[in-house]
Amino acid sequence: MTYDFPDDLVPLQRDWFAVDRDRTAAARAGDDEAFESAGVRFQTLSIALHRHPWMQACETRFQARMALREAAAPAD
Incomplete structure (x- = not known):
């Protein structure tokens, strides 16, 4: 299944x-302050993704979430 994501969701x-x-880099470096700061931002973004109106209205949220991750995945 393909999804037409809103312009703000992939970024x-x-x-x-x-x-x-x-957050991973801060943990590896033992930088507690950077880790905590990144953790707060991580949680904020996680909630924003979860509560995004498009995701809330999506019938197949798991598949949509996996497709979104694939669409936004950094190039290796």
Whole structure:
């Protein structure tokens, strides 16, 4: 199934990925302050993704979430 994501949703997911990387880097470096700051941002973004009106209205949320992650995934 393909999804037509709203313009703000893919960048929001990309921000989530970036903050997750920042949080992981801070944890590895033992930087508690950066880890806590990234954790707050991570939680805020997670809630924003979960509560996004498009996601709330989506009938197949799990598949939509996986497709969104794939669409926003950083290139390796």
